[in-house]
Amino acid sequence: MEPSKRFQQIKADHLKKGTLFEDSDFPPDIKSIDPGNPAKYDEYDIKWLRPGEMFEKPALFIDDASQLDICQGMLGDCWLLASIASLAQSKEHLNKVLPPGQGFEKKQYCGAFRFCFWQFGEWVEVIIDDRLPTSKGKLIFVHSADRGEMWSALLEKAYAKLFKSYEALMGGRIGEALVDFTGGIAEKITLHVPPKNLFKRVQRAHKRKNLMGCAIDATGIAEEKTDNGLVKGHCYSLTGIAIVNGTELIRVRNPWGNDREWNGPWSDESEEWNKVSAKEKAELGVTYDHDGEFWMPFSDFVREFTRITICHRATFDSESNTHFNISEREGSWVKGVSAGGCRNYPDTFGTNPQFMVTLTDPDPTDDDDDCTLIVSLMQKNSRGFLHSPLSIGFMIYEVGDDAFMFMEDENRLEKKFFLRHKSCGSTPRHICNREAIQTFSLPEGEYVIVPSTYEPNEEGKFYLRLLTEKSASKIK
Structure with a gap:
């Protein structure tokens, strides 16, 4: 989708004047966060800062986009962040949502960024400025594990503007954002009675580069942490699938981006990985970082998780x-x-x-x-x-x-x-x-x-x- 005339004009005017764009349609105001209950955020003393005011050298991407670039803040939008993590795996889809040719380089940066989301049959351009809500100099919502990397925080802001506020992103299903990122159709598969050949279906969807996510339903307590490391009432992204030493495995990522990971068979540093060659582990991207991403047996996954969402494309x-x-x-x-x-x-x-x-x-x-x-x-x-x-x-x-x-x-x-x-x-x-x-x-x-x-x-x-x-x- 080519830049609109409005965005081209904004960029040309501010580069010529040496000024930075300020978005009056989504101002740096508490009502852009929560129009219904603004007092909810009083204790955080929120200040809206541009990336250059937080980091010496901000960048849109550091070493390209990765699912590890998405760490959840205080907003309850894990469904969105799991979808963003899936989006990060597809350069084709990411370039559609965040068109290339933008960044913080001198000849590009004007304080404005453009994103594109699918909405009921058409791609809609959303233009934002890069002022982001912070507390004590730190981003309060989504942020990257890489210091100064801004693409995920700016994407969240653009999506919040699309729906009028950050608070509008509280609670949702993974498929909703996957559809808006791709224009595809998000099939929901329940796992209490899994369909036949489910592993092959997921394997085929991964090969087709369909974006996928999964979730565990709550049992009364929101985001309840379990002994096996998983979290109930929480959304995850699916980032890989493989057969290793005859075992069907699936790779899952928690958008919290911390050590809240599966701790059962085939988890980080479990003994099963000792029987896998270093070359194969490298090909699978196996690391022992506490980054929220982990492998687990597909049979355990089906038992522990409630549903899978596969976003199909034409x-x-x-x-x-x-x-x-x-x-x-x-x-x-x-x-x-x-x-x-x-x-x-x-x-x-x-x-x-x-x-x-x-x-x-x-x-x-x-x-x-x-x-x-x-x-x-x-x-x-x-x-x-x-x-x-x-x-x-x-x-x-x-x-x-x-x-x-x-x-x-x-x-x-x-x-x-x-x-x-x-x-x-x-x-x-x-x-x-x-x-x-x-x-x-x-x-x-x-x-x-x-x-x-x-x-x-x-x-x-x-x-x-x-x-x-x-x-x-x-x-x-």
């Missing part, structure tokens, strides 16, 4: 000769017109928006006649805005041979269809999150997807996306 997999296609459509729920509520309201459910999709088998030569379909329903303005998110979900119906009896037009079914047919798939429940997402395995055929709010007459805009395994699949 791509071609040469190994399986499979296209991964993303189809997208915008829509809205309008009171009295297209806001029919969930299936509990049969008289109005059929007025909801409807989307037809045709699924075709990606590999007709195999024994599996089913098609993989990932459905993502996203509502707009669900984070950092004044109103609360709606409770959203969707249902899927197979359009069988009798569908012609219930067609209002070629792309829409009338109310009677939904009264007489059962759904073949749905979200488990309606949720008050930005996104409701579910993975399905369905036979070839034509289907209709019906997104809805829980209650009728709730108005809002949404974005529906489908990931299918063959580009011939279509949505209309």
Whole structure:
């Protein structure tokens, strides 16, 4: 994404004048941190400083970006930082979010930086100044393990500006940021009943350079530390996967960036590594630093963690000769017109928006006649805005041979269809999150997807996306 005219003008004007940009849209004010409860930060005596006021030689990157550049501060946004750590592993994706050609060098630095985030079908430019909140001269939010490295702190600020404040980043799911960093679709896999061939699925996703994260659900106490070194109610990034001496291993990173690491088999300095050659350890990037990153057996990982998030992109997999296609459509729920509520309201459910999709088998030569379909329903303005998110979900119906009896037009079914047919798939429940997402395995055929709010007459805009395994699949 090329720099906007506004950014080009800001840079040209300030380089010419020898001044530094000050962002009036996201000022160095406590309300940019927490507009709802600014007194929360009174004790920290916050001062907004530029990198040059904190470090003698600040740099955007020191020895390139690394997942170890992200250390969590006092903000409860581990979900975001785990996503940033995943982003650091992909130069392609990082260059999209933080476009090259920026830095603190004399001919570049003007106090302004630009970032780009995917938002409902388009890449949005966010321009910030580099004044960052500090206490006693130190950054209070995300910071790098390398002194003077600034990219991760500036990225966090730009993301906070996108959603109106730092406090808006409190609490979230890894997939939300991974989607905003890539434009992909974030599949969530629960581990209490793990799917077949999960290791191979994760291995394949890692090979495709899909960004991934994971989490352990809380059991009543937020961020509860356990005896094995893991933290419940906490998000991590997935940074590697391998088979070593016949054992399936996965590499995980805690965004706290400290010694809160797994201490079981294959952990740092465990005896299992004594049987691995120095060359292989170097290839795997094995270190014994207390940096929050560790290896662990995949079987232990599945037992200890609650879910994995894999952010898929539209791509071609040469190994399986499979296209991964993303189809997208915008829509809205309008009171009295297209806001029919969930299936509990049969008289109005059929007025909801409807989307037809045709699924075709990606590999007709195999024994599996089913098609993989990932459905993502996203509502707009669900984070950092004044109103609360709606409770959203969707249902899927197979359009069988009798569908012609219930067609209002070629792309829409009338109310009677939904009264007489059962759904073949749905979200488990309606949720008050930005996104409701579910993975399905369905036979070839034509289907209709019906997104809805829980209650009728709730108005809002949404974005529906489908990931299918063959580009011939279509949505209309």
